[in-house]
Amino acid sequence: MSQVFRTPDPPSITVVNQIPEILRQVGDARDARQDHCVHLLDGLTPLLVENKISERIRKRLRAPRFNPLKYFHAYEDELSKLIADLLNPLSEHGQRASFLEAMLEFFPRETKGWPDELQAVADSIRVGREHSTPEGRYIDIIVDIPSPTENHHYCLAFENKPYADDEEDQIKDYLKYLKKKYGKRFLLIYLPPVYREPSEYSCPKEKREKYKAKGNFRVMPYVGGDLSLTKWFAKCRKECGAKRVRGFLKDAEGFCQQKFGENKTTMSNNPDVRFVRDYLSKNPGQLHAALAVHGAWPLVRDDICKRFLEHLCKAVNDRLHKDLAHIAPDCNVWYHYEGERRYSNVLSITRDDWVQYEDIPPGSDKCTRIKIQSHGLGPNDWIWGVCSPKPMGKMNEEERKRRENLSSALERRGLRLAKNNDWWPQYDYPSRYQKWNTISPELTEECERGGGPITKFYVDGLFDIARFAIPAINEVEIIEQADSHE
Numbered sequence: 001m002s003q004v005f006r007t008p009d010p011p012s013i014t015v016v017n018q019i020p021e022i023l024r025q026v027g028d029a030r031d032a033r034q035d036h037c038v039h040l041l042d043g044l045t046p047l048l049v050e051n052k053i054s055e056r057i058r059k060r061l062r063a064p065r066f067n068p069l070k071y072f073h074a075y076e077d078e079l080s081k082l083i084a085d086l087l088n089p090l091s092e093h094g095q096r097a098s099f100l101e102a103m104l105e106f107f108p109r110e111t112k113g114w115p116d117e118l119q120a121v122a123d124s125i126r127v128g129r130e131h132s133t134p135e136g137r138y139i140d141i142i143v144d145i146p147s148p149t150e151n152h153h154y155c156l157a158f159e160n161k162p163y164a165d166d167e168e169d170q171i172k173d174y175l176k177y178l179k180k181k182y183g184k185r186f187l188l189i190y191l192p193p194v195y196r197e198p199s200e201y202s203c204p205k206e207k208r209e210k211y212k213a214k215g216n217f218r219v220m221p222y223v224g225g226d227l228s229l230t231k232w233f234a235k236c237r238k239e240c241g242a243k244r245v246r247g248f249l250k251d252a253e254g255f256c257q258q259k260f261g262e263n264k265t266t267m268s269n270n271p272d273v274r275f276v277r278d279y280l281s282k283n284p285g286q287l288h289a290a291l292a293v294h295g296a297w298p299l300v301r302d303d304i305c306k307r308f309l310e311h312l313c314k315a316v317n318d319r320l321h322k323d324l325a326h327i328a329p330d331c332n333v334w335y336h337y338e339g340e341r342r343y344s345n346v347l348s349i350t351r352d353d354w355v356q357y358e359d360i361p362p363g364s365d366k367c368t369r370i371k372i373q374s375h376g377l378g379p380n381d382w383i384w385g386v387c388s389p390k391p392m393g394k395m396n397e398e399e400r401k402r403r404e405n406l407s408s409a410l411e412r413r414g415l416r417l418a419k420n421n422d423w424w425p426q427y428d429y430p431s432r433y434q435k436w437n438t439i440s441p442e443l444t445e446e447c448e449r450g451g452g453p454i455t456k457f458y459v460d461g462l463f464d465i466a467r468f469a470i471p472a473i474n475e476v477e478i479i480e481q482a483d484s485h486e
Contacts, residue, residue, distance in 0.1 A: 076419075080140045080160045082252070083191075083229070084129050086236065087143055087156075089122035093245050095236075097122040100143065102235045104156070106227055107187060107218060115145040115154045131157075133177045137170065155186040162193050162222060162260065163375060163383065163429065166202035167422045168393030175203065175211055188217050191229060193260040193376070195221045201391075222260040230256040260376075298340070305345070305379040305436050306337040308443040313347055315451065315459050320349065320466060328470045337379075345374040349466055355477040357389045357399055365389045368406065368477065370469050372430075372462065379436035384461060385417050385427030386410060386469050392422045402476060409472035415465065426469075432457060 089097040097118035104115065118125070124146045131142040141158035157178060159171065171190065178186040188211075190198055197208065197219060211217035222229045230253050237249040280290050317333040324331070330352055338344035349370040356366045372384040388395075392403055407425045417426035433439060433454050446452035 076140075076160055076162055076164060079162055080129055080158075083158065083160070084127050084141045087141070088127040089118070089125050093240075094242055095240055095245065097125065098239045099236045100125070100145075100156075102239055103232055105235070106220070106232065108215065115147070115156075117148050118145070120148045121146050133173065135173055135177070137173055137177075139174055139177075152185060153182065155182045157186060157188045158191055159188065160191045162191070163381070164419070164421050165391075165423060166199045168201055168391060169203070171198045171203035171217075172207060175207070175217065179216070184214065184216070186216055190217070190219045191222065192219065193222050193381070194224050195219060222256045224261075228256075301378070301437060301440050302337070302339040304440045304444050304447075305339075307447050308436070309335045309337050309345065309347060309379075311447045311450075312455060312458055315455055316347065316349070316462050319459050319463050323463070324467060324470065327474065328466075331470075340378050342377055343373060343375060345379050347372050347462075349462070349470075351470070351473070353478050354473055355402065358396065359394075360389055368473055370462070370466050370473075372458065374436075376435075381429075381434055382436075383424075383427050383429055384465060385419075385424050386415070386465070386473070387424050387427070390423075406472065406476045409475050410469060413468045413472040413475075415468035415472065417465070430457070430461060 085091045086093060086099045087103060089095075089100060093099070101118050104118075126142075126144040128142045128144070129140065131139040133139065139157050140160040143156040145154045145156065147153065155178060157174065159174060171188070174188055178188055197205070208217060218227075220227055220229060220232075225231075233249050233253045233256070237246050237253070240246045240249060276290075280286055313333055313335040317331070320328065320331050320333065328351055332350045332352070333347070334350075335347040336345070348365065350365075350367055354367040360366045366389050368389065369387050370385075371387055372382050373387070375381045375383055386406075388403060388406075390399075392400060395403060403425065407420070410426055415426055417428040419427050421427075436443060439454065442452070442454060446455050
């Protein structure tokens with residue numbers, strides 16, 4: 001009797017036979033996870049509504065989010081004034097040099113002539129704002145501290161950058177000036193909204209690192225990490241003996257977190273966020289679903305904000321062609337959205353006849369624009385005004401003259417925005433709806449309805465800028481340009 005020998009199936013065949021079952025299980029797990037997310041959202045929605053009612057009652061009794069600082073224009077100058085006043089031992093806060101000491105404690109004592117015994121020289125410390133340099137620049141804050149034992153002074157200087165872009169060679173020039181005047185006895189502190197170094201345009205990295213190594217340069221953001229202006233306010237509050245001033249310092253902490261904080265910091269004061277955190281702490285079985293929702297949020301947010309910017313673009317275009325057709329029949333209104341990148345979300349108004357500037361990188365705007373632009377991470381911290389396609393420091397002689405004429409024409413035509421810098425002849429910060437992260441639900445509703453208070457606010461604001469700016473730009477970049485070629 002012959003035997004039949006059968007070799008076993010190789011492992012690969014066994015695995016192939018199992019693939020349909022594996023795919024089915026993966027599909028079932030995915031469906032279960034998605035159902036879990038839907039269940040979480042369905043369950044949370046009525047609870048959030050209920051919590052909102054309770055929150056209204058708490059607000060009425062305690063007003064936990066009330067902060068008087070938000071009613072003031074938080075421009076760079078005003079913030080510099082606040083910081084300088086707290087640093088000044090002779091100011092009305094009555095704490096002598098305590099707040100200045102609290103500031104110096106954040107930095108290592110590496111610099112030659114580091115100030116000590118501040119209380120002994122408090123009456124002789126001088127705090128100034130907009131300190132002029134021989135190059136025509138202005139340092140935001142200067143604290144001049146005499147030595148109690150030697151015949152020299154130490155300088156603590158601040159360049160305040162909560163909103164504005166760096167100017168060409170700005171930090172480099174400040175460091176050079178301070179070194180010439182104070183030798184090794186100075187520290188320049190750069191104050192951005194969140195941690196970032198000055199740009200190469202303002203001071204090359206190699207030079208910054210050189211001054212850092214000598215203890216002459218530091219970065220201190222408004223929020224983030226252990227070294228921040230918010231942490232300084234908190235330290236000052238602990239050192240302060242006056243109840244009224246402590247309350248003000250606490251408000252200053254909260255203001256910085258709300259105005260400049262990243263999403264997690266800004267949202268921590270949101271009662272809905274606190275409620276969800278407490279809910280998840282009590283229901284850990286929902287954490288996988290919460291993680292998926294959290295991961296989806298940036299994509300959802302970007303879809304919403306891009307759609308709203310497109311909606312706003314159409315609304316602005318309709319308004320301009322309805323009310324300004326006589327001065328700008330060929331206006332172009334367009335938008336660009338890139339989400340998280342700083343400075344990358346913009347809505348612009350241009351005309352084909354406006355002058356094209358030279359030596360502009362490919363893909364960049366080549367003419368003057370009226371625009372709104374986000375300056376924070378993501379669709380947050382918007383500014384609006386009139387912007388040049390290159391900074392003044394990079395313009396040739398003809399372009400610089402044109403820019404100067406434009407600045408004069410804007411003012412003569414009646415545009416009165418509060419700020420200007422190398423890029424912007426005039427700009428300002430919208431007084432409301434600055435952080436689109438936190439108003440995405442409202443933006444969705446306005447897209448669905450075709451308008452609402454946020455749409456109206458931005459359309460009216462841009463229109464008010466355009467009705468003054470377009471005639472001014474026409475005058476300089478069409479009429480004067482035509483006259484110069486005759």
